[in-house]
Amino acid sequence: MEHGTPWLQMSLVYLGAAVLAVPLARLLGLGSIIGYLAAGIAIGPWGLKLVTDAATILHFAEFGVVLMLFMVGLELEPKRLWALRRPIFGWGSVQMAGSTLLILAAGMAFGADWRLALVAALGLALSSTAIGLGVLNERNLMATGAGQSVLSVALLQDIAAIPILALLPLLAVSAGAATEAGSGWWGAAKAVGVVALIVLGGRLALRPALRWIARSDTPEIFTAASLLLVVATAALMESVGLSMALGAFLAGVLLAESEYRRELETDLEPFKGLLLGLFFIAVGMSIDFAVVLARPGLVAAVVAGFLLLKALVLLGMARLLPVPLAERPVFVVLLAQGGEFGFVVFQAASSSGAIDAEAASLLVAAVALSMLLTPLLLVLVDRWLTPRLARAGAAQRPAEISEPQQAPIIIAGFGRYGQIIGRLLNANGLSATVLEHDADQVETVRRFGWPVFYGDATRLDLLRTAGAGKARVLVLAIDDIDQSVAVARLAREHFPQLQVVARARNVTHYYRLRELGVTLIERETLDSALMSARSVLELMGWQRHTARNQALRFRQHSIELMERMAPHFGDEKKLIALSKQGREQLEAQWAAQRQQQSERQARAGWHSPPVSAPEARRPDDGEA
Amino acid sequence: MPDIVILVAHPQNEHSSVNRTLLQAVQRSGQARVELRDLYALYPDYLIDVQAEQAALAAARLVVWQHPIHWYGMPPLLKLWLDEVFAFGWAYGPGGDRLRGKDLWLVTSTGGAAESYRPDGHNRYFFDAFLPPYEQTAALAGMRFLPPLLLHGAHRVGEAELAAHAELYVQRLAQYPDWPEIDALEPCAPCEVPSDARPAD
Numbered sequence: 001m002e003h004g005t006p007w008l009q010m011s012l013v014y015l016g017a018a019v020l021a022v023p024l025a026r027l028l029g030l031g032s033i034i035g036y037l038a039a040g041i042a043i044g045p046w047g048l049k050l051v052t053d054a055a056t057i058l059h060f061a062e063f064g065v066v067l068m069l070f071m072v073g074l075e076l077e078p079k080r081l082w083a084l085r086r087p088i089f090g091w092g093s094v095q096m097a098g099s100t101l102l103i104l105a106a107g108m109a110f111g112a113d114w115r116l117a118l119v120a121a122l123g124l125a126l127s128s129t130a131i132g133l134g135v136l137n138e139r140n141l142m143a144t145g146a147g148q149s150v151l152s153v154a155l156l157q158d159i160a161a162i163p164i165l166a167l168l169p170l171l172a173v174s175a176g177a178a179t180e181a182g183s184g185w186w187g188a189a190k191a192v193g194v195v196a197l198i199v200l201g202g203r204l205a206l207r208p209a210l211r212w213i214a215r216s217d218t219p220e221i222f223t224a225a226s227l228l229l230v231v232a233t234a235a236l237m238e239s240v241g242l243s244m245a246l247g248a249f250l251a252g253v254l255l256a257e258s259e260y261r262r263e264l265e266t267d268l269e270p271f272k273g274l275l276l277g278l279f280f281i282a283v284g285m286s287i288d289f290a291v292v293l294a295r296p297g298l299v300a301a302v303v304a305g306f307l308l309l310k311a312l313v314l315l316g317m318a319r320l321l322p323v324p325l326a327e328r329p330v331f332v333v334l335l336a337q338g339g340e341f342g343f344v345v346f347q348a349a350s351s352s353g354a355i356d357a358e359a360a361s362l363l364v365a366a367v368a369l370s371m372l373l374t375p376l377l378l379v380l381v382d383r384w385l386t387p388r389l390a391r392a393g394a395a396q397r398p399a400e401i402s403e404p405q406q407a408p409i410i411i412a413g414f415g416r417y418g419q420i421i422g423r424l425l426n427a428n429g430l431s432a433t434v435l436e437h438d439a440d441q442v443e444t445v446r447r448f449g450w451p452v453f454y455g456d457a458t459r460l461d462l463l464r465t466a467g468a469g470k471a472r473v474l475v476l477a478i479d480d481i482d483q484s485v486a487v488a489r490l491a492r493e494h495f496p497q498l499q500v501v502a503r504a505r506n507v508t509h510y511y512r513l514r515e516l517g518v519t520l521i522e523r524e525t526l527d528s529a530l531m532s533a534r535s536v537l538e539l540m541g542w543q544r545h546t547a548r549n550q551a552l553r554f555r556q557h558s559i560e561l562m563e564r565m566a567p568h569f570g571d572e573k574k575l576i577a578l579s580k581q582g583r584e585q586l587e588a589q590w591a592a593q594r595q596q597q598s599e600r601q602a603r604a605g606w607h608s609p610p611v612s613a614p615e616a617r618r619p620d621d622g623e624a
Numbered sequence: 625m626p627d628i629v630i631l632v633a634h635p636q637n638e639h640s641s642v643n644r645t646l647l648q649a650v651q652r653s654g655q656a657r658v659e660l661r662d663l664y665a666l667y668p669d670y671l672i673d674v675q676a677e678q679a680a681l682a683a684a685r686l687v688v689w690q691h692p693i694h695w696y697g698m699p700p701l702l703k704l705w706l707d708e709v710f711a712f713g714w715a716y717g718p719g720g721d722r723l724r725g726k727d728l729w730l731v732t733s734t735g736g737a738a739e740s741y742r743p744d745g746h747n748r749y750f751f752d753a754f755l756p757p758y759e760q761t762a763a764l765a766g767m768r769f770l771p772p773l774l775l776h777g778a779h780r781v782g783e784a785e786l787a788a789h790a791e792l793y794v795q796r797l798a799q800y801p802d803w804p805e806i807d808a809l810e811p812c813a814p815c816e817v818p819s820d821a822r823p824a825d
Contacts, residue, residue: 552671 013050017043018277032138033131034375036277040284054285058343061282062244063234064275065130065340067268069158069245070230072133072151073252074261075142081253084152091149091317092156095335098313099125103306115171119349120363122164124306128339128371129154129245130276135334135378144438146327149317150334158246161341165241168345171354190240198233198247202254210260223267230268243341259572262508283340287368291361302366303373310336324439329381337374338367405433405453405467410498411475412457412487413437414445417503417524418477422450432475433466437483458486460494468495476502476518481509488516510562511569530555550590557586626659628797629684630731633663633691633702642733642778642786646690649790650797658797659684663701670704677709682722686800687767690731692778696754706761715765717817724766725812727801729773730758731793737777751776763815771805 017039025035043050051057076084100121107117132150133142141147206229213225230248237247255261292299314332317323323331343364350360409425409432411418418434425432434452436442442454455462457478468474474491478484484502491498501520504510513521530551537547561582568574630650634643650658659680667673681687691698698706713720734741734751741751751774762769773796775781775789796803 549671552669556671 010051013043014278014281018281022277032277033134033280034372036280037284037372037375040281041287042284043281044285044287046287046289051285054282057278058282058286061275061279062340063231064272064277064279066234066244066248067230067272068130068133068276070233070248070252071265071268071272073249073254074256074265076253077256078253084148084155087149087152087321088155091321092153092160094317095153095310095313096125096156096160098316099310102309102313106305106309116355116359119168119171119345119355120302120306120359122167123342123345123349123363124338124367125310126157126161126339126341126345127154127310127335128337128374129158130279130340131337131371131374132334132339134276135330135375139330141327141330144324144327145321145440146323146331149321149323149331153335155249157339157341158243158249161243161344164345165348168349168354169352171349171352187241191242194236194240194242194247195250198236198250199254202251206251206255207258207260210258214260214263222263226264226267227271229264279340283368283371286343286364287372288361288365291358291365292369295362299362299366299369302362303369306338306366307336307370307373326439329385330378333374333377333381337370339371342367404465406470407431407433407467408471409433409473409475410435410463410466410468410471411477413476413478413484413503414450414452415441415477415479417479418475419445421475421477433471435462435466437478458483458490460490463487463490463495468498471495471498474498474500476500476513478503479505481505481512484509485512485516488513488518492516507562511566514566515569526555526558554586557582626657626683627685628655628657628688628800629659629661629680629686630688630690631661631663631702631705633689633699633705635664635694635699635701640692640778642775642781642789643690643692645786645790646731646793649794653794653798655794655798663705667701667705670701672705672708674708674711677705678711678714678722681709681726684726686727686729686770687723688729688731688797693732693734693754697757710761710765721766726767727770728758728762728765728767729770730755731773733775733778735777735779737780741776763812764817766812766815768809768812770803770809 018036021039021042022032022035025038026032040054041047044054045052100118103121103124104114104117107120108114112120132154136142136147136150142151210222210225213222229251233247233251234244237244255264311332314335315328318328318331346355346360346363346367349355350357355363409430411422411432411434414422414434414436415438418436422432422434434445434450435455435457436445436452437454437456439454442452445452453466455466457463457466468491474487474495476484476487478487484505488500488502491500499520500513500518502513502518502522504513504521504523507523510521510523533554534544534547534551537550538544542550561579564582565575565578568578632643632647634640647660647662650660661677661680663672689698689702691702697703710716710723711720715723736745736747738751739745740747741749743749755772758772759769773793775786781789
């Protein structure tokens with residue numbers, strides 16, 4: 001497009017290719033990523049030659065990866081990230097170091113120069129975050145053991161890419177590296193400064209800034225601000241030579257607890273999707289078939305070799321972590337492939353003179369081919385390996401629900417919440433079809449004799465198999481808020497006869513379900529907290545029955561207040577005002593009751609503990 | 625505007641053919657003057673909304689208590705309702721005149737047959753002997769206690785008899801207050817509580 005091609009024409013080519021290839025690929029059961037890659041090959045220099053400059057597009061589309069990591073960060077509160085520190089630094093390092101050493105050894109064993117072998121090993125050890133997380137999202141595996149492990153390793157690779165890129169000039173035979181050595185300390189200081197700026201800025205300045213922007217009530221400006229936020233973070237990171245994606249991830253994590261998380265996600269989602277698509281198209285275009293065709297044997301050997309060596313390391317990790325047997329193929333395949341950072345590493349290595357240009361393009365081709373192979377391998381795994389693993393023994397991932405079910409009740413999510421519901425229903429002689437998405441959980445619960453089916457309730461076909469078309473009640477006990485809302489939406493659109501009984505993790509979740517027309521929602525902590533409050537009142541001298549009544553009254557008040565606030569969901573100021581008003585009303589009401597009570601008691605000369613319930617004196621109750 | 629409010633209280637309505645039949649008959653008759661309040665459905669947690677109940681009573685001329693006789697009296701939720709809704713200073717005592725002049729009608733059923741409510745039956749008393757608490761409750765609130773509508777032997781009642789009973793119930797509601805027996809009732813005697821009989825509140 002730098003040849004003066006109008007951008008309109010370019011958009012036509014990219015969008016057209018994507019719109020044609022992706023649905024076609026999905027129709028063939030190959031997944032969208034293969035579709036994008038195929039579209040890239042088709043319009044690239046080795047296909048229809050509609051686009052020739054893949055590198056520029058690749059660079060531009062990398063922003064899709066940046067956006068994706070920002071959104072991954074948004075899903076990950078600092079607390080959870082902190083809890084992941086061991087998998088990230090421990091297992092992530094094992095993967096990096098193990099793969100690098102094996103590939104380095106293999107390269108040198110085949111007589112490659114040690115510099116070339118080292119660069120190749122470092123670059124090939126990295127995996128594609130874009131494909132990895134993309135596939136996890138597409139298959140809804142993010143919350144599983146394998147998903148978290150892939151995320152952890154991918155995050156460490158993003159961090160590791162920084163020292164690797166810094167190391168490359170040192171490997172160069174030319175003396176050019178020496179001139180940069182002096183600026184090393186200054187560079188490191190700048191890098192630390194920028195990270196500190198992002199962390200501090202994210203914690204202190206971002207939320208007020210977003211609030212100020214949101215108050216302008218101009219949706220497109222909020223979208224612009226969301227994009228600006230990611231672009232600015234990326235630019236800051238790039239200016240000091242750090243990974244843009246890592247910076248975006250950091251910014252995402254810092255906003256994960258803010259009230260704008262949902263809005264940011266919704267605003268950026270389409271950009272992320274399209275840019276990621278463009279990124280995959282660019283990867284497809286950048287496969288240099290000239291290199292591949294010149295030495296097909298060597299390329300094939302490199303691809304097969306590094307996939308195999310990385311798979312070895314990953315299999316060992318999967319055994320030790322442990323990743324459930326049924327999830328292992330996905331875990332291995334997603335991390336064995338090369339990644340987009342590999343392109344960057346090889347480009348940088350060749351431009352700094354650490355390796356020659358021919359080797360670089362061969363390695364780039366190998367990485368791109370491995371990325372092309374990954375979705376194909378996944379299809380193979382799905383069709384061939386997973387069913388076998390499932391059949392291999394009882395301890396494996398339980399088979400997905402396949403026989404149509406007839407029970408009048410479906411319970412989606414069988415963790416702590418769903419199990420209580422299931423047990424009470426069972427004790428009353430009611431049968432329920434239970435869907436649970438965590439293979440470990442299914443296995444545990446099955447051991448106790450529960451007929452739980454493995455299945456993802458956010459999938460329409462599985463819901464249908466579970467009998468959603470005929471059932472009367474759907475119990476939504478899923479703990480993941482987004483999935484819970486997704487299932488509620490599916491139920492409303494496809495099974496209008498289903499009455500939904502939902503668990504809400506928090507107030508936001510409550511309102512989101514409310515918006516979808518769900519009325520039977522329980523906030524999961526409300527009742528247990530009220531029971532504790534009753535205990536406290538009892539300990540402070542309240543009669544047990546009075547404490548119960550007060551708790552029930554409070555409960556009713558709280559629910560009424562929630563309902564009154566529901567229409568103002570999203571308007572924070574109004575919500576705060578209403579909630580304050582509600583609290584004051586309740587307090588005033590109860591204070592008046594206490595006042596009345598104590599006056600009455602004082603007159604009657606009583607010395608008993610407070611009995612604050614407003615029960616009136618009854619005729620002939622002998623109190624006087 | 626409904627001028628009859630029916631308080632239904634049956635702890636196991638799903639097992640009660642009599643109460644259910646009566647309820648369905650009332651609902652089917654679709655009388656706009658009737659407001660049905662099913663206490664066990666409204667207050668499964670026994671947490672009565674006193675204000676709402678008092679508001680419903682304020683608008684009514686006739687208050688109906690429809691419940692089975694359990695242990696010679698009303699089910700516990702209706703008793704709780706009575707304790708809380710017929711409050712001092714509202715239903716009785718100083719300023720407690722909100723129910724004055726209204727009618728109270730008991731529509732009830734017993735498991736035991738009519739013969740069991742005799743000195744020689746296993747319930748040992750005529751059924752009327754269990755009514756004074758109701759009559760006095762009405763009197764204290766300044767209400768007129770109408771002759772109860774009673775169905776004995778509710779477990780064994782035949783379909784036709786039950787249907788006729790329900791028919792009578794609906795008819796009575798529709799005709800109120802033009803009942804022949806109302807004219808024969810004595811005027812409600814004032815039932816003032818002497819001030820020294822109550823605690824000074």
